[in-house]
Amino acid sequence: MTGQTGAGQTGAGQTGAGQTGAGQTGAGPVGTAARRPDGPAKIAGTFPYAGDLRVPGALVAAVLRSPHPAARIARVDTAAARALPGVAAVVTAADVPGAQTYGLIVPDQPVFARDVVRYHGEPVAAVAAVDATAALAALAAMDVEYEPTPPLTDPTLVWDGAPRDHPPVHPDGDVFGEIHISHGDPDAHGPVAVSGHYVLGIQDQAFLAPEAALAVPAADGGVDVALATQWLHSDREQMAACLGLPEEKVRLTLAGVGGAFGGREDVTLQVHVALLALRTGAPVRLSYGRTESMLGHPHRHPARLSYRHTATRDGELVSVTARLLLDGGAYASSSPAVLVNAVTHAAGPYRVPNARLDGATVRTNNPPCGAMRGFGVPQAAIGHEAQLDRLADALGLDRLELRRRNLAQPGDVLPTGQHLPGPFPLREALEIVAARPLPPPPSGPVEARAEARAEARAVRRGVGYALAFKNLLFSAGFDDYSTAAVHLELGPDGEPIAVVRSAAAEVGQGFVTVAGQIARTETGLSAAVVTPADTSIGSAGSTSASRQTWMSGGAVRGAARRVVDELLARTARRLGLPAAVAREPRRMLAIIDGEIVAPEAGARVPLSRAVREALAEGPLVAEEVFRHRATQPLDARGQGDVHVAFAAAAHRAVVDVDVELGLVRVVAMALAQDVGTVVNPLALTGQVEGGTAQGLGWAVMEELVVERGVVVNPTFNGYLLPTFADVPDLDFTPIEIPQPDAPYGVKGVGEAPTCSATPAILAAVRDAVGRDLFHIPIRPWDLVGPRDLVGPWDLVGPRDRVEEGAA
Amino acid sequence: MTATRLSYPLTVDGVTWRVRDAPLTASLLTVLREQLGITSVKDACEQGRCGSCSVLLDGTLVTACTVLAADASECRVTTVAGLPAGGPADAVRRAFAEAGAVQCGFCAPGFVVAVTDLLTRRPSAGEEEIRTGLAGNICRCTGYGRILAAIRAAAAAGATAAAGEVAAGETTAGEAAR
Numbered sequence: 001m002t003g004q005t006g007a008g009q010t011g012a013g014q015t016g017a018g019q020t021g022a023g024q025t026g027a028g029p030v031g032t033a034a035r036r037p038d039g040p041a042k043i044a045g046t047f048p049y050a051g052d053l054r055v056p057g058a059l060v061a062a063v064l065r066s067p068h069p070a071a072r073i074a075r076v077d078t079a080a081a082r083a084l085p086g087v088a089a090v091v092t093a094a095d096v097p098g099a100q101t102y103g104l105i106v107p108d109q110p111v112f113a114r115d116v117v118r119y120h121g122e123p124v125a126a127v128a129a130v131d132a133t134a135a136l137a138a139l140a141a142m143d144v145e146y147e148p149t150p151p152l153t154d155p156t157l158v159w160d161g162a163p164r165d166h167p168p169v170h171p172d173g174d175v176f177g178e179i180h181i182s183h184g185d186p187d188a189h190g191p192v193a194v195s196g197h198y199v200l201g202i203q204d205q206a207f208l209a210p211e212a213a214l215a216v217p218a219a220d221g222g223v224d225v226a227l228a229t230q231w232l233h234s235d236r237e238q239m240a241a242c243l244g245l246p247e248e249k250v251r252l253t254l255a256g257v258g259g260a261f262g263g264r265e266d267v268t269l270q271v272h273v274a275l276l277a278l279r280t281g282a283p284v285r286l287s288y289g290r291t292e293s294m295l296g297h298p299h300r301h302p303a304r305l306s307y308r309h310t311a312t313r314d315g316e317l318v319s320v321t322a323r324l325l326l327d328g329g330a331y332a333s334s335s336p337a338v339l340v341n342a343v344t345h346a347a348g349p350y351r352v353p354n355a356r357l358d359g360a361t362v363r364t365n366n367p368p369c370g371a372m373r374g375f376g377v378p379q380a381a382i383g384h385e386a387q388l389d390r391l392a393d394a395l396g397l398d399r400l401e402l403r404r405r406n407l408a409q410p411g412d413v414l415p416t417g418q419h420l421p422g423p424f425p426l427r428e429a430l431e432i433v434a435a436r437p438l439p440p441p442p443s444g445p446v447e448a449r450a451e452a453r454a455e456a457r458a459v460r461r462g463v464g465y466a467l468a469f470k471n472l473l474f475s476a477g478f479d480d481y482s483t484a485a486v487h488l489e490l491g492p493d494g495e496p497i498a499v500v501r502s503a504a505a506e507v508g509q510g511f512v513t514v515a516g517q518i519a520r521t522e523t524g525l526s527a528a529v530v531t532p533a534d535t536s537i538g539s540a541g542s543t544s545a546s547r548q549t550w551m552s553g554g555a556v557r558g559a560a561r562r563v564v565d566e567l568l569a570r571t572a573r574r575l576g577l578p579a580a581v582a583r584e585p586r587r588m589l590a591i592i593d594g595e596i597v598a599p600e601a602g603a604r605v606p607l608s609r610a611v612r613e614a615l616a617e618g619p620l621v622a623e624e625v626f627r628h629r630a631t632q633p634l635d636a637r638g639q640g641d642v643h644v645a646f647a648a649a650a651h652r653a654v655v656d657v658d659v660e661l662g663l664v665r666v667v668a669m670a671l672a673q674d675v676g677t678v679v680n681p682l683a684l685t686g687q688v689e690g691g692t693a694q695g696l697g698w699a700v701m702e703e704l705v706v707e708r709g710v711v712v713n714p715t716f717n718g719y720l721l722p723t724f725a726d727v728p729d730l731d732f733t734p735i736e737i738p739q740p741d742a743p744y745g746v747k748g749v750g751e752a753p754t755c756s757a758t759p760a761i762l763a764a765v766r767d768a769v770g771r772d773l774f775h776i777p778i779r780p781w782d783l784v785g786p787r788d789l790v791g792p793w794d795l796v797g798p799r800d801r802v803e804e805g806a807a
Numbered sequence: 808m809t810a811t812r813l814s815y816p817l818t819v820d821g822v823t824w825r826v827r828d829a830p831l832t833a834s835l836l837t838v839l840r841e842q843l844g845i846t847s848v849k850d851a852c853e854q855g856r857c858g859s860c861s862v863l864l865d866g867t868l869v870t871a872c873t874v875l876a877a878d879a880s881e882c883r884v885t886t887v888a889g890l891p892a893g894g895p896a897d898a899v900r901r902a903f904a905e906a907g908a909v910q911c912g913f914c915a916p917g918f919v920v921a922v923t924d925l926l927t928r929r930p931s932a933g934e935e936e937i938r939t940g941l942a943g944n945i946c947r948c949t950g951y952g953r954i955l956a957a958i959r960a961a962a963a964a965g966a967t968a969a970a971g972e973v974a975a976g977e978t979t980a981g982e983a984a985r
Binding site for chain 2: 033035036038039040042043044045046047048049051052054131132133206207208209210256257258259260261287289290507508509510682683685686689690691692693694715716717721722723724725726727729730
């Protein structure tokens with residue numbers, strides 16, 4: 001069923017705003033536009049983000065970073081810095097008590113560079129001082145002698161390029177991962193062939209609140225750290241190893257997180273701040289500035305894609321050959337997992353009988369790359385969607401018609417051998433966006449909004465479409481789980497309240513809202529609170545991979561059901577019902593409208609009384625560990641049941657391009673997306689609008705520019721982000737089909753629209769200018785400069801060739 | 808390296824503080840956050856590019872990171888906490904909470920200051936004016952859709968309130984005439 005409820009794109013918000021008064025904020029069950037419990041405090045400025053934390057006597061930390069992308073460290077002399085007034089501690093690699101390295105998947109990244117630095121901005125030392133001025137003075141007094149070496153910055157020199165004449169960047173080797181998917185007859189090809197090559201720049205998450213943490217040494221020799229992160233337990237595991245402490249002595253609490261988008265999945269400042277607190281015996285706070293943030297966390301992988309699609313003359317896909325090269329930068333981060341996503345999505349959401357999909361992610365002296373919204377899939381989507389348009393043009397077919405003829409349906413075999421799990425309403429999504437009304441044609445000059453004003457005759461309108469699918473939850477055999485507990489307690493007013501405990505990181509996406517909705521739904525109580533996330537409970541897994549509503553939502557639902565079972569059992573006993581009822585209380589008892597009712601026994605007990613009486617017997621609490629179905633890693637031929645589920649999205653973009661000035665304005669965006677059961681229509685709208693805006697940014701403005709390993713624009717002056725004036729209203733239609741194996745039928749919603757937005761805009765710009773744009777983001781000179789700038793990294797053969805004859 | 812340090816008064820939201828030994832080069836943002844502990848003013852780019860530290864300086868919208876604190880000593884600094892009652896601020900705050908304009912929320916205090924300023928000056932601002940007028944405030948989470956919805960709701964609430972005031976004023980005038 002198509003959810004026409006949200007068809008008025010702004011409808012979700014406006015309808016909700018009209019229906020719910022201020023007094024009901026945050027009070028709704030699953031399916032309502034419950035408001036964020038933390039909204040008023042965030043608006044008032046009283047919500048404590050990690051960088052806002054202050055405790056008396058706290059020292060201020062700062063990190064010394066390498067200005068070189070590759071160098072030997074000949075000497076680190078900290079004596080002058082240590083001697084400065086107000087400096088409490090200086091730490092370097094020599095001071096790391098435990099493991100010298102950490103990493104999300106493989107521990108290859110040093111806490112501090114010891115003998116060599118491998119990327120611009122790599123930490124070399126850290127200081128703690130009485131204030132920021134003293135800390136910065138200490139950094140300036142550090143005497144580090146670097147011997148710069150030639151950086152390895154061309155990833156093709158590591159994989160598939162010219163024979164390399166370069167020593168390895170790292171003793172672990174310079175290939176983080178390599179995948180070869182072989183499907184059907186990989187040498188088969190159809191009579192019509194198109195090839196294309198794409199160069200994708202680095203996107204930065206640019207979450208608004210830079211990294212920050214406050215570490216407080218504890219009497220037991222451990223450390224308590226409040227910080228902004230996406231995954232408390234992963235941080236703790238890596239921190240404890242490096243600090244040489246048992247995990248129970250490293251206790252983490254989530255502070256307010258100002259956005260994440262993947263950029264807080266890795267350890268950045270965690271070990272440094274904890275080490276300084278342990279070393280000084282004093283609380284230490286550490287906050288990055290913007291430049292340090294942009295140098296300090298891994299980004300979206302830049303990539304080089306080479307594709308060759310072949311088809312019959314009727315437009316039926318015969319084969320896809322693709323080679324994807326992702327530059328992982330200096331350290332592994334999540335590169336191997338990003339590669340699994342990129343390669344397994346490389347052929348797109350289409351029926352492809354034959355495929356050879358090869359990918360690698362390699363080490364260079366460029367900035368480390370890892371998780372960002374979409375996690376490898378946005379890169380693949382840029383490739384497969386550009387190819388579909390190119391193929392349609394070669395066939396003389398309508399671009400949407402080619403997609404209709406080749407769209408994968410549930411049950412179809414993907415190149416991994418996995419059968420596409422359903423529901424998968426992508427055809428419906430395509431038809432919805434194709435049918436949405438188009439904006440009126442450009443009536444006058446494009447105003448690039450106070451930046452420039454062009455001649456109307458230079459403006460070209462373009463329309464583009466893109467389809468994408470995105471895997472949900474962790475894949476490839478990872479033991480992915482989430483833990484949650486629900487307590488039933490009495491609030492200060494004596495009324496019962498559901499208290500949710502979980503380590504799930506609220507980073508802005510709205511898990512605290514959803515968790516409260518689920519707790520209210522399951523307990524029948526009108527009051528539910530979610531306590532701050534910490535490591536006193538088991539892991540909730542990462543806030544990534546579109547997974548928390550499904551995974552931690554599932555854990556909260558399970559815990560709430562169990563605690564309600566216990567409440568009902570105690571109530572049944574008190575009502576004198578048979579022991580069999582207490583064992584399976586839901587057979588006879590139910591919570592309806594604030595009462596526990598047992599119709600067969602003719603009993604009704606107000607929920608508030610039932611909870612109060614049940615608590616007299618002891619605490620009401622239950623914990624649940626939720627797991628999704630197991631997946632498999634890919635085998636040597638790239639085969640395996642690798643993903644749990646997929647979400648599907650279709651975007652249409654309309655752009656105006658000034659072909660003289662090289663300016664692009666995105667005029668309109670329409671999205672139809674497979675969203676499962678909608679838990680909160682307002683939060684859903686916010687996720688898909690934000691995801692679309694980030695996809696827009698990568699298409700037309702966002703690139704972290706690296707020259708010979710040096711990041712040249714790690715500021716908001718140099719790195720452009722979409723503003724209010726750049727992002728049009730999103731015409732959004734949710735397609736609500738419950739996901740059978742997910743709690744309430746939910747689906748993750750945050751990533752799929754980021755995957756489809758970028759290629760839709762690229763298609764629209766190509767449509768407007770009639771150019772083969774291969775660099776992402778599109779830059780002004782790509783639109784007005786010389787035409788053929790394709791590089792020497794062609795990995796699958798000659799480009800733009802339509803072959804006739806061969807069968 | 809030794810920075811010149813100054814002590815001076817600074818009036819924030821009607822309270823006059825004594826700033827002690829602040830580096831001459833310290834921005835208003837740094838002094839608010841680090842010396843006075845006023846952390847509702849957010850620190851995201853320090854280049855005047857994102858608007859997270861938007862405050863009013865004698866009623867004019869500025870980014871606190873690009874103003875020297877010492878230069879603000881003679882001025883009235885207004886943060887999100889000190890926006891005048893009776894203006895659009897309350898409607899803006901309410902609309903941000905109700906319309907889903909907040910996700911991570913780090914941009915929210917700055918946005919509320921900037922939107923309140925815009926609606927005070929231009930209560931019936933249209934979409935283009937809203938978009939260009941607020942292009943200095945970056946939100947990375949929302950894509951601006953729900954923020955736009957919030958601003959429209961706040962503007963509508965302001966228009967309703969203004970109409971109510973006019974009506975109330977007329978009644979009073981009528982009563983006075985009688």
